[in-house]
Amino acid sequence: MKPIARSIRTRQLGGYVCHSCTRNLRRSRRGYATTSQPSTLEIYDVVCVGGGPAGLSLLAALRANPITSPLKVALIESQSLDPTRKFSLPSTQYSNRCSSLTPKSVGFLQDIGAWEHVKRERVCGYKGMRVWDGVSGASIDFSPEIGGAATEGGVVAYMNENLNLTRALLGRLDELGGVEVLEGEKVTGIGFGNDTSTADLSSWPVVKTSGGRELAARLLVGADGGNSPVRTFAGIDSRGWDYGRVGVVATLQMEGEGWGCEEGKIAYQRFLPTGPVACLPLPGKFCTLVWSTTPDLAAKLKALSAEDFVSMVNAAFRLSVTDLKYLHDLPSGQEEEVSWRENHTPFEREHVPMKVVGVQEGSIASFPLKLRHADSYIGQRVALVGDAAHTVHPLAGQGLNQGQGDVESLANTIAYSVEHGMDIGVRMNLERYESERYAQNNMLMGVVDKLHKLYATENQLVVGVRSLGLRAVNSLDSVKGFFMRQASGRGEKFL
Amino acid sequence: MALLLRQRLLSSGLPRELLACTVSTTSRSFSVLNRPPPNYEGHVPLTRIEKAGLAVGSAVWSLIDPRRPDLIAALGEATATPYFIYRLRDAMLISPTGRRILRDRPRISSKTMSMTYLRSLPENTVGRTYADWLDREGVSPDTRDTVKYIDDEECAYVMQRYRECHDLYHALTGLPIFREGEVALKAFEFANTLLPMTGLSMFAVTTLKPAERKRFFQIYLPWAITNGVKSKEVINVYWEEQLERNVEELRSELGIEKPVDLRDIRRQERARRKAETEAKERSGDSLGIN
Structure with a gap:
């Protein structure tokens, strides 16, 4: 008898009030509920774990959009954000962690009002790219003219310090206000809420922080990096492999501002069998180095004196693979050896980055390179x-941009749900985000992964074929324009 | 028009990257009408067609007349690029001693290697063995042409070094300079350096006498291949620094076994044949045939 009566009541209400509210309504009417909720439990619409570029730009996007701005949002970041807020370096120093931002990502940052907060004098747009094969010397040149035709303003990408971006995003968030920021608080556990008389939170993730707070989230967003606790909570596996390589980064000073910098600066990348080495322009005479190599060679590089390290960087763009092998094994004295070899190695001065003359003290660091892709970006009340x-090899400079693309899509998805009166956390309403991003990211990651593998060999046949391919592409401006548009994030969409 | 066609032919040759094992040089193909300036003293820039012609011509002619070292030298240079000389240069660059040789660029001649000094060295030293070999064969270290057809100046030096060290390989292996010994040493060098000229020189085996050819295939070719492949790169020996070392020690360090002395074998063979004919004559005499 009783179940039938209940179902009838539910059905009667169901026409205009959603299921969980009906239940709550029912309970409250029954009237025997006590305050069984712990007093600390706070309910939010969006709880974002992780205050990196992705998390911060998501919150900025939600706050900046009048549709989503009424949402109650919180940010949990385990580190203090003060160093980021106070990030300030003289114009002769740059942080070693830089990322390229495509015009598409910059457009998004402009839309959410964060780009104005970026210190523009520390950002360097580049208009040309030169990529070449370290074994055969076959090269591909994306000159500023092709770039100009393919992209707006001719800028392929902007090099920017990650801290400059996060500082700007924090600035924008402070300006917008309305975000509950829990900084310096670690996530100690994520579980489900309870089904109580006031609210049924049994399908809601509840985040417990080291500060003793409990936040129930209609939508929990994991922007918490590679070892994401949110992803673990959602039971989503992440698959992929380690490349057995590390990226050595450093801030370098060159002898000049770069070749042909009147027309626009140029980014350089040379594919060595140990991994690609890239020299990406920063304002003035500075550039940032990303040298992916094996962990033991990276350890050797880091152990070198500043002079020898600088010589090794110059050698990496100029000397033969054989010479580099030998130089890596020298405990010291690279400077002298490299200056001798440069006299006997043919290279065109203006086809390689300008000579590096110095490395910023303490800027040499390294991080492991890997490929990881979560099985899914969404779960019930969870989005990643x-x-x-996803984690991608940095050779195409797309990692941060993929994250910005995710954020833009997720913010739009949330806005759509809000606009249409749907629950923003329900899996079905998050599907749009996943369908927009998953396949596209997967394709890009696949291309980057294959590029790494194609160039990680010294097999003569492979070298020959890949060099022929590169030269063929190099002679076709239309194909180059296509790649240029893809790299700048304004290309045709396939998926 | 003809010139245009020729340009296209030149540029549509085998892609360089299929063959170059290291940074490809930025040299462009050119025609005989606009020959570029030399890259180093004595360099003669050749077009690809000229190089091919030189290779074929010198190969054929040196087979007919193997006493022309200039032809062998030209053949060596015309066939060393692409790939092979770069490979040999890289083999030097990866070895600390090889690098030192490339940096110092020592040259071997009677001026840098004094015969009186070499002869004064004790028995069984590398220098003394070299001097003895020079004396036995009646040659001098000064008979080497300078390299002129290799475009890269460093690779030109590598070729020069190989050429000047050739006699030291002779001394190390004890192989004589007549055709049979030369072919055996070339086979060893081919296995060790991969220079095409040394391999092509093995065609001279067709001009040997049947007995010599049999000996080559039975003794010297197997020796050359096993030793050439398993020993270290002989181009990386800094001979100038090894002169006072024990020659046996150097051989074992490089992993080279000394082959059977060719001159001894030939002497024994000659003696045997002579004895045979004499015996035959004697038996003929006793039978009263003559």
């Missing part, structure tokens, strides 16, 4: 963005 969802 940025590195929590």
